Amino acid sequence: MQLYQDQTIQIYNSLSGKKEVFKPIETGYVGMYVCGPTVYSNVHLGNVRTFMSFDMVFRYLKHIDFKVRYVRNITDAGHLENDADEGEDKITKKARLEQIEPMEVVQRYTVDFHNILNTLNFLPPSIEPTATGHIIEQIELIKTIIDNGFGYEVNGSVYFDVHKFDESNDYGKLSKRKLEDLIHNTRALEGQSDKKNPQDFALWKKAEPQHIMRWPSPWSDGFPGWHLECTAMSTKYLGDNFDIHGGGMDLKFPHHECEIAQSEAAKGISPVNYWMHANMLQLNGQRMSKTTGNTVNPDELLSGNNKFFSKAYGPSVIRFFNAQSSYRSVLDLTDDGLLASEKGFYRLMDAINGLDDLKAGTTSTFNVSEWKQKCYDAMNDDFNSPILIAHLFEAGKLINQIKDNNASLTSEDLEVLTQTMNAFTFDVLGLENASKSDSGTDKLSGAVDLLIQLRQDARANKDFALSDKIRDELAAKGIQLNDGKDGTTFSTN
RNA sequence: GGCGUCUUGGCCGAGUGGCUAGGCAGUGGUCUGCAAAACCAUCUACAGCGGUUCGAAUCCGCUAGACGCCUCCA
Incomplete structure (x- = not known):
């Protein structure tokens, strides 16, 4: 079949x-x-x-x-x-x-x-x-x-x-x-x-x-x-x-x-x-044009080495941004648009990366097979990737709810959800897995984990001056600490 | 000038003749020593004017505007 x-x-x-x-x-x-x-x-x-x-x-x-x-x-x-x-x-x-x-x-x-x-x-x-x-x-x-x-x-x-x-x-x-x-x-x-x-x-x-x-x-x-x-x-x-x-x-x-x-x-x-x-791609609402200088090369976009954008954008962020609009629409490349896509992309990735830790329940509170077909329907409709992404976010929300015990899926449904999410996100949209969390090298991880531990101790001793100093100085170096229920993780930017 | 595509909320961006797009931002909440992050909830729409229709943002016409090709730049 x-x-x-x-x-x-x-x-x-x-x-x-x-x-x-x-x-x-x-x-x-x-x-x-x-x-x-x-x-x-x-x-x-x-x-x-x-x-x-x-x-x-x-x-x-x-x-x-x-x-x-x-x-x-x-x-x-x-x-x-x-x-x-x-x-x-x-x-x-x-x-x-x-x-x-x-x-x-x-x-x-x-x-x-x-x-x-x-x-x-x-x-x-x-x-x-x-x-x-x-x-x-x-x-x-x-x-x-x-x-x-x-x-x-x-x-x-x-x-x-x-x-x-x-x-x-x-x-x-x-x-x-x-x-x-x-x-x-x-x-x-x-x-x-x-x-x-x-x-x-x-x-x-x-x-x-x-x-x-x-x-x-x-x-x-x-x-x-x-x-x-x-x-x-x-x-x-x-x-x-x-x-x-x-x-x-x-x-x-x-x-x-x-x-x-x-x-x-x-x-x-x-x-x-x-x-x-x-359809065509515009830069800040204008036609890209070499003569007026309103143009940016792909490598300049990827490296951040250009005068139009506040930072470098990763390949998957660029793909995600593209997929959020229909291929038949004019797409306007802007810094705000890319920043918004970047945030959304990482949110989706974090949800997908949470799939592995989900525990199956005895019943399903969500119709997974119907959702799955909706994903196919979106792509069947002239490759409507923005609608597909909307469905992926819907599933992301479901994943977070299951994590918080506000929803549940049977193991069969969980399997279907996992497979479908992975297939559409990675195989069809061509995105590459990324996480905002734990994004450093092993050596960096080790060092930051140590600081996290020291901060944890300081907080336990109510030495908030020290704990905030660790947090703020790391932030100043581009390392963001994220306090969660199950401890503290970090992300770099 | 000709032909074509399009005009949606603070921003981006789908879609449909009557019923929730989604993302970002904002607001409220949960969590926190305080924050941030995360999560939950939630407000603001369908360029203007006519017409068809029981009902149109969705169909038709006109007006305004944007963009593309016709002319080096995909």
Whole structure:
């Protein structure tokens, strides 16, 4: 019995603008593609948010026993500086500016990307293909598009004929645009272009003589267009028609629209059944922007080495903060928001860490199986992690009540509660266990425990001057003593 | 300008045509030598104006505002 047989997932499909029941093409299997980063600079925090949301989707699908093939690419060629198909390749430009090989740029920022994602406890995708590793596939795809009459060559470059495509297909169906509107709203072109129409996009670009990233093709020595790699790699590993394609909202147009067009033009079939788009991340209510300086790198957020936040935030706190809002909502990154999430996160962790000490009762005062299904219902409803977290807090409250003998669970229910809490908190949300208590090293623990003992003695002798001195001086050094019923523990910050 | 998304209490942030989101903060309480921590309890909502409806914060329209894409920055 596989869990997915009992669960009905609804996914908000950008294509229809509605939540739809998720039916995979092949029972028990899911193919999911997510547009990965262009590795020409440190990974953008907003990009990380998108990947984090899909990491959670991946984790949940796996949790309910789907066999998931998750493909997330690395763009290491072909992403031009702008989407009008003019200007330099982003990787090439960075290489020129830093006077290093393009592959050095790619290597440096791919490593950075993986480091950040590892730190944030991401699961690796099943396949992480690169654009440069799939030049041959992309050339073959271009040939097919030309053969089918939707591509044309000019001066060694190949373009996709959007107008021709729109006669037989619907260009703009994903982003809800009409070609006619696009024509009217196209801004004046600067310089001459080889394109028949400004709406056309590049499939292959001829490389200028000084351009170092170049591959031979039937049309010229050059490089593939940005949209093409995703079509080539997604269909290669997932089939011409696959289940889920994800990415940031900003990629909906033109990138994803062009992917659809390329697939339909080459293969005559719409590539994706469920399009999912994660919404944008803001910093203090504003768009993150390098030019205005309203931006922070993931490593700066993690280290606290930035001007926006009062302290460093742990990977799980950042994940928790992200999961507290829906992936489809704009998320505003603020210090207050992170502080609130941090407190809530530790409260939840302390509750979970209290599970082991609970004693089973003879009866249950709480309907655990109903609660468990509510957790699944939350995730089934378009991966509604905020609702899931609300249920986890409800269970946290229950755990505290049992501890205080204000509630009880049978051993069977306690087992279900423990398993479910752990599964959703750690497997699905990808949080890592942490405790505010006893968070020091063994040596520190030993030393502080000694001070706790001395303070205890002082208190027993009513020497409150000494006991308060121990407490306050430890606090000044960042060690907080917590007096509880069963003695004193400490936490560091 | 075009297209799209959105506007919830002190802050963040879900959701639903009539019935408790949740977190943070606040307030009251338990505990404590006093605190802190922890735990328990609890207040303040649904941008504005119309319409549909027995009933709308939830559906429709208009207005205002925010954000995204169309234009280097995910």
